[in-house]
Every structure is written in C-alpha cells, then in structure tokens.
Amino acid sequence: MANVTLRSVRKTYPGGFEAIKGVDVDVGDGQFCVLVGPSGCGKSTLLRMVAGLETVTGGEIDIGGRIVNQVEPADRDIAMVFQNYALYPHMSVYNNMAYGLRNRGMAEAEIKSRVEEAARVLELSPMLERKPRQLSGGQRQRVAMGRAIVRQPKVFLFDEPLSNLDAKLRIAMRVEIRKLQRRLNTTSIYVTHDQLEAMTLADILVVMNGGQVEQVGNPLAIYEKPATTFVASFIGAPPMNLMSTRPEEIKSQLGGSASDVGILGIRPEDFVITDQTPAGGVALPLTVEAIERVGAETFVYGSREQEEQRVAATPGELPPGEIIVRIPGTEAPAIGAKIRVAAVRNKLHLFSADGRKRLEA
Amino acid sequence: MVEEEGFRRYVAHIILWIGIAIVAFPVYIAIVASTQDNALIANGQMSLLPGGHFFQTYYQTIFVGTTGSTREPVGNMMLNSLITALLIAVGKIAISIISAYAIVYFRFPFRMPIFWIIFITLMLPVEVRIYPTYKIVADLHMLDSYAGLSLPLIASATATLLFRQFFMTVPDELLEASRIDGAGPFRFFWDTLLPLSRTNMAALFVILFILGWNQYLWPLLITTRDDMQTIQIGIRKMITTSDALTEWPTVMATAVLAMLPPVFVVVVMQKLFVRGLVETEK
Incomplete structure (x- = not known):
C-alpha cells in the first residue's frame, strides 16, 4: 500500500546521453499506472530506476513517503516481473517463489503458506516441483507473477511481461493481471509498447516519448483529447x-x-x-x-x-x-x-x- | 547421419578400424607385457597372448615397487599423482570461477587491464616461465611437497576465460531478480551462478584432471624424493636402469595403471562433460 511519486526524475548516462529528461508522475495508492511509448523512449529505464536497478541522476523517487534514491532494490519493498521472466533455471517453481522470502529470513512455515496461496491463485499448484524449463511460456509468466505476489510488496513493477507470449495468451494474461491487481489492490507500474495493453490496463496512462512525458491521465481522456500529435498517433x-x-x-x-x-x-x-x-x-x-x-x-x-x-x-x-x-x-x-x-x-x-x-x- | 552405399561404406569402416588398431594395439601390448615373465620379454620372445603373471606383477608393482633406480611402490606414486591432479583441477576451477565472477560482475579500477593480464598469461605456459617459477617455489621451501607440485599450475587463464564467456551468456535479469529478491553478491554467486555452472565445471574438471595427471616436466624438476614422485616420473625412472635389466612387466603394469584414473574420470563424467560442452542450462 503506497503512493509512488516521481519528482523531476532525470537519468543522464556517463557518456552524456539523457535517457530521462525530467519526469513527474504521481501514482496513487492501489492505482495501476502504465508507461507506454515507442522503443527507446525511456519507459523501461524509468521503471528500472523505480526498481533501483538504475541509478537516479536527478530528482526524487518516493515510494510510500520514503525517498528511495539511495535504497537498494531489495529494501525498496517492490517486486518486479521481467520481460523474460528471469526465473532461476535450476530451482523448482516452489523455490523460485520462496527464494526472496528465504533471503529475508522468513520462517519456513510462513513461506510455505504464502507460496501455496500464490500457487493456488495462479493455478500453479500441480507444478510446484517442476523446473522452469518444464513449463510453457504462460506458466513461466505466472511463476514470475507468483514470485512477485508472495513478497506482498508495496509496489509491483512489470517490464513488458506479456511481450513473449502469443497473441491469444497475451489477452488472457492481460485480464488476469488486471483482476489480480484489483484484488490485491497493490500499486502497480507497468511498462509496455502495446497501446492496446496500455488502454485496457491503466488507471493512469503515461505516454512517453524521447525521455519525456507527453501526456498523463485517464486512458479514455487521453484517447479523446490527445495533448500532442505524438499521443494522437500513438x-x-x-x-x-x-x-x-x-x-x-x-x-x-x-x-x-x-x-x-x-x-x-x-x-x-x-x-x-x-x-x-x-x-x-x-x-x-x-x-x-x-x-x-x-x-x-x-x-x-x-x-x-x-x-x-x-x-x-x-x-x-x-x-x-x-x-x-x-x-x-x-x-x-x-x-x-x-x-x-x-x-x-x-x-x-x-x-x-x-x-x-x-x-x- | 548419411547412409553410405556399399563400397564407400566398407572403405570408411576399414579406415576407422585401422585407426582404432593404431591406437589400441600399443595399449594391448602394454597389458599383455605386464602379464608376462620379464626374461621372455628381455629375450625378445614376448607372446602376443596374455601370460600368467598378472596378479604377481600387479601386486609387485602396486605394493612393492621395482628393485632398480626407484624402489617406490607404484601405489604411492598413484596417490601422489592423484592428490596433485585433484589439487590442480579443483584449485584451477575455484580460482578461475572466482576471478571470472569478479571480472564479469564487478566494476573496479583497472578491471580491463587485469583481464588482459590474465589473458596474456595464456602465452606463458609453465615451460616458458619455468626458471622463475622454480626459483620462487624453491625459495618458499615448497620443493618435494604437494603445494609445490600443484600451486604453480593452478592459475589458469583458459578456465577463467571459459567461465567469463559462460557468465556473459547468463541473462542480466537473473542478477537483477536476485538483487530484488535480496540476494547480495555472495548469495547470487552461491545460489545461482554456481548451480548454473555445474556442467561447465564438470567439463573443465575432466580436462584439468587429465592435464594435472599427465604433468611431467614440472614434477620432474621439483621432486627429488622418491616418496613424492608422481607416476609419470616413476615410469621414466623405472625404464632407465644403469646396470640391471629393465623390469618390463612392472613398467608396463605401471603404464596401464597410469592410464586408469583418466579413463575412469572420462567414463564417469562423460555425460556431464558432453552437456557442458554443447549445452548451457537455461
């Protein structure tokens, strides 16, 4: 349960390249925020800055009232779903989900109940002992989601989580993600280049281009009144x-x-x-x-x-x-x-x- | 596999059989010779069929040794070789996986120069740096010791490069997922990177164990005591006898024994070895 606030966030790479040119976004508690834009617009970089995987070279990132610019990813109370899922290939589904909890020193009984609950919700219960390579793409995707859910974090971060799935599965998972997020009521930030995904998932849509925010708002409001020709055509x-x-x-x-x-x-x-x-x-x-x-x-x-x-x-x-x-x-x-x-x-x-x-x- | 027709297939098979014979015949001779009476061999009347001295020769070889220039039982030499080869293989893998981890995953000053220095040592095998290495080992009083036999051979550019290449194929997201899951550098190495490197380590172990087992020049230089000599040196010493007859059955038995551990390692680890060379577990 947390707000995420970005205040004139900047990212300049050592070579002088400005990937993020001052972004202000305010995601309210429990809201689903989608960052959308063409490839290279900086949306993934921005998400990774919220995750703590990229350093912030200017501005402030505030998660739940705490400025996290200098906080390690593990201590930001966030969970992330990666595009290629980044499951640990040598660990069973159960251990993939339990790993983060074990590293935090949680009691094994508590871990077990959380993992089993997540597996039940995601319909992964019969495959807890399997390795990721024995799963289909959609199942792997669900394991990646499960790994995020069991942590019960303040914020979910999704980095194009559906782009490796086929079209049909993508639509099904899109609905799943939305339902899950509504039920858990966890603040989420979701990156995608697919405007349809963006329109259907977002409470707040952030359209980005060239490291800048073009328009922020309700998806339908953006559709009806695009602020720039870029937004209009995207x-x-x-x-x-x-x-x-x-x-x-x-x-x-x-x-x-x-x-x-x-x-x-x-x-x-x-x-x-x-x-x-x-x-x-x-x-x-x-x-x-x-x-x-x-x-x-x-x-x-x-x-x-x-x-x-x-x-x-x-x-x-x-x-x-x-x-x-x-x-x-x-x-x-x-x-x-x-x-x-x-x-x-x-x-x-x-x-x-x-x-x-x-x-x- | 392409099915070849008639004549061409026979030719191919004949060539393969000739190849096998060229490799296998000397091994067969060694085995046969090790079971025969020394006097027959010395007379040049060696039979191509196994003789009746198998148990006697091998007992003599393993537990007693020859009566000539080295009286050390071959069992002890094998133990020395085994310890040395294991130290070299395990040491090389440990050192190189750690240094590859440092080079791939950490940003520190002079990272690339250090990498290049490691790379350049590829051009400096033991034979090239043998005098300074000998001097250092001697000054450290490590002559005639397992440390002296193995330490100078442990640093390995090849293995470091191999692990570096492997680590670079591991997706960055795995590291990032570990960071978010609260795993520090040590945990990431231990919980994720090491298990993923298992097949690579097995493949390297096979290669490095055989490399260590077959060391000749370096043990020859730094071991003077009979009880520290490795089996490769032992064979050499057994053959050279000044005034007595070379005890060929014992020499051959030693040669056969020297072949066994590498064969054993290859057979046992073959599956992992092949997997390590052809596939990465992802």
Missing part, C-alpha cells in the same frame, strides 16, 4: 489521421476561429462516407487505394488528391496524403473509386503547427 489503432491544414480548402472549411491551427487530426472511426459536408466539419475527397476487411469492420485506405506537406513524422503515423477510414461491417467502396468522407466538428482534433500543443476550438 494511442489508437489504426492511428489518427493527421494532416496539415495548409491547403486552403481545409482551412476555409474550419472557419475563421481556427486560423492558428497547423495540424488537423481525425480518428479513422470518426469519418463517414457521405456527399454532405457537415456544418463546421471537414469533408475530403479520396481515391480508394486499399481495403482491409477484418470482419466486424473494414479499413479503407485512401489518398487525397493534392500532395501533402509532410507533418512531423512520429512512429505509427501515416505517410502524408494517406487517410484511413474505419467503417463498420464489410460493405466497402471498390478500389479506385472516388469517394468523399466527412467528419463532424466535435470529432476534429486541432494542433499547433509543431504538433506540441492541442488547440480547443
């Missing part, structure tokens, strides 16, 4: 359509109030195929280039007629001039067809020209 799949408003056509459609708008964003699902132009909204003529039918919905890839000015390129962003439209069902226009799509005013996301600021119309 959260949501397929990504938000971003286009420069330089073509006067669009600018005039937006009206005079949006004269300083540089970038216009529209989520694929907010488009409708129609010949009408909604009042205050935007309509675009498109040539259909590709169709993806996934069953419940269909993605239409279209290109705009005039060549686009290139908008700040960020991971997950579309090439200039390309627009994705998401329509329900399987009915779709033919490839090569000329269509018109439109979005209403309150579904438009407006950003300053550098993409760093959201503008409210």
Whole structure:
C-alpha cells in the first residue's frame, strides 16, 4: 500500500546521453499506472530506476513517503516481473517463489503458506516441483507473477511481461493481471509498447516519448483529447489521421476561429462516407487505394488528391496524403473509386503547427 | 547421419578400424607385457597372448615397487599423482570461477587491464616461465611437497576465460531478480551462478584432471624424493636402469595403471562433460 511519486526524475548516462529528461508522475495508492511509448523512449529505464536497478541522476523517487534514491532494490519493498521472466533455471517453481522470502529470513512455515496461496491463485499448484524449463511460456509468466505476489510488496513493477507470449495468451494474461491487481489492490507500474495493453490496463496512462512525458491521465481522456500529435498517433489503432491544414480548402472549411491551427487530426472511426459536408466539419475527397476487411469492420485506405506537406513524422503515423477510414461491417467502396468522407466538428482534433500543443476550438 | 552405399561404406569402416588398431594395439601390448615373465620379454620372445603373471606383477608393482633406480611402490606414486591432479583441477576451477565472477560482475579500477593480464598469461605456459617459477617455489621451501607440485599450475587463464564467456551468456535479469529478491553478491554467486555452472565445471574438471595427471616436466624438476614422485616420473625412472635389466612387466603394469584414473574420470563424467560442452542450462 503506497503512493509512488516521481519528482523531476532525470537519468543522464556517463557518456552524456539523457535517457530521462525530467519526469513527474504521481501514482496513487492501489492505482495501476502504465508507461507506454515507442522503443527507446525511456519507459523501461524509468521503471528500472523505480526498481533501483538504475541509478537516479536527478530528482526524487518516493515510494510510500520514503525517498528511495539511495535504497537498494531489495529494501525498496517492490517486486518486479521481467520481460523474460528471469526465473532461476535450476530451482523448482516452489523455490523460485520462496527464494526472496528465504533471503529475508522468513520462517519456513510462513513461506510455505504464502507460496501455496500464490500457487493456488495462479493455478500453479500441480507444478510446484517442476523446473522452469518444464513449463510453457504462460506458466513461466505466472511463476514470475507468483514470485512477485508472495513478497506482498508495496509496489509491483512489470517490464513488458506479456511481450513473449502469443497473441491469444497475451489477452488472457492481460485480464488476469488486471483482476489480480484489483484484488490485491497493490500499486502497480507497468511498462509496455502495446497501446492496446496500455488502454485496457491503466488507471493512469503515461505516454512517453524521447525521455519525456507527453501526456498523463485517464486512458479514455487521453484517447479523446490527445495533448500532442505524438499521443494522437500513438494511442489508437489504426492511428489518427493527421494532416496539415495548409491547403486552403481545409482551412476555409474550419472557419475563421481556427486560423492558428497547423495540424488537423481525425480518428479513422470518426469519418463517414457521405456527399454532405457537415456544418463546421471537414469533408475530403479520396481515391480508394486499399481495403482491409477484418470482419466486424473494414479499413479503407485512401489518398487525397493534392500532395501533402509532410507533418512531423512520429512512429505509427501515416505517410502524408494517406487517410484511413474505419467503417463498420464489410460493405466497402471498390478500389479506385472516388469517394468523399466527412467528419463532424466535435470529432476534429486541432494542433499547433509543431504538433506540441492541442488547440480547443 | 548419411547412409553410405556399399563400397564407400566398407572403405570408411576399414579406415576407422585401422585407426582404432593404431591406437589400441600399443595399449594391448602394454597389458599383455605386464602379464608376462620379464626374461621372455628381455629375450625378445614376448607372446602376443596374455601370460600368467598378472596378479604377481600387479601386486609387485602396486605394493612393492621395482628393485632398480626407484624402489617406490607404484601405489604411492598413484596417490601422489592423484592428490596433485585433484589439487590442480579443483584449485584451477575455484580460482578461475572466482576471478571470472569478479571480472564479469564487478566494476573496479583497472578491471580491463587485469583481464588482459590474465589473458596474456595464456602465452606463458609453465615451460616458458619455468626458471622463475622454480626459483620462487624453491625459495618458499615448497620443493618435494604437494603445494609445490600443484600451486604453480593452478592459475589458469583458459578456465577463467571459459567461465567469463559462460557468465556473459547468463541473462542480466537473473542478477537483477536476485538483487530484488535480496540476494547480495555472495548469495547470487552461491545460489545461482554456481548451480548454473555445474556442467561447465564438470567439463573443465575432466580436462584439468587429465592435464594435472599427465604433468611431467614440472614434477620432474621439483621432486627429488622418491616418496613424492608422481607416476609419470616413476615410469621414466623405472625404464632407465644403469646396470640391471629393465623390469618390463612392472613398467608396463605401471603404464596401464597410469592410464586408469583418466579413463575412469572420462567414463564417469562423460555425460556431464558432453552437456557442458554443447549445452548451457537455461
């Protein structure tokens, strides 16, 4: 039971490389915080700094009211689940879970009851005597979770724990982790590059890019009101359509109030195929280039007629001039067809020209 | 395995059999000679079939010794060799696993220079540094002692490098998980690294035991007393006799006995040995 507070946390490597450029995050007691961002954004480094595996070169990390910058990992009262699980290969499942408790000098009877309880919760009871190599990926993952649970720590740290599992198992384990965390009500920090995992797990979502926090908040609030074009294109799949408003056509459609708008964003699902132009909204003529039918919905890839000015390129962003439209069902226009799509005013996301600021119309 | 057809397969088998014969025949001769009467061998009338002196010769060899230049029973020589080889093998493994642990897992001043110094000693086997080493051992009054026989041979760059390579394949997360689990450097070494190194240690033990057992030049230099000589030196001394007949059955019996411990070690540890060479337990 603890809050985790990061106050202008920095990490500069001896070579001068700044991995974390001043991060402020406040995770409340029992909350599930997800750090999400593209690879190399510093999210894992930040997590490892909370764990005590990386030194902190600036700022403060506070766990449960205690500044832990100089505290050894073992004394921070945290437990960590690693991406490759880091199970001790020569120890049985039981000993993997018991090891940390033994090192703390806990009585063997207490260890036994804790491990058996964790094994029961994680459905590992029949395999307590097995070695990690005799387990499947999902079972190993659960052992890694068990090792964290038995410690009954103040904070759980997860470093991309599901990325080594196949897609189906990943979804199942994602739900498991969320249920478990709710039940134990332990403050958790979870690192992932998968925005879907981030959206579904988080109480608080922290979107990171280039060692900085782009946006912190409730996942749906971030989805609905992304603060920057980076967040807009990173959260949501397929990504938000971003286009420069330089073509006067669009600018005039937006009206005079949006004269300083540089970038216009529209989520694929907010488009409708129609010949009408909604009042205050935007309509675009498109040539259909590709169709993806996934069953419940269909993605239409279209290109705009005039060549686009290139908008700040960020991971997950579309090439200039390309627009994705998401329509329900399987009915779709033919490839090569000329269509018109439109979005209403309150579904438009407006950003300053550098993409760093959201503008409210 | 590719199945070869007819003629080619026979050729291959014949070549293999010739190879086996080349290796095995001298061993067979040694065994046969050790069971025959010395006078027959000296006359050049040695039979290729085993003689009837097996028990007598081996009893004489192990418990009594020859009547010539060294009168030490071979049993004692084997004990000396065994102690020396064990000290060398165990000592080398202990020293090198600890130094590899230091080099891989700790940051300390001059870490890389120290690593390179260890690496460079690969180029300095006993034969090259034999005079200074002898001088040091003599000054420390370690001539004719197990310490003198084993200590100078214990430091091992090869084994250190092998463990270093192995440690570098151990995932960092294991160390990090140990740190979070409250295991300090000593516990991580003892509880995690040592068990993981088991197969590597077994493989090294086989190699190093045989290396220690087969030492010749170094024991030759520093042992002068008969009761401290190793079996390899003993054989050499038995063959050279100034005025008497070489006791060939005893010499051959000694040679056969000298072969047994390495064979025993290889056979017993073969499984671990192969696993240590081909697989890392992860």
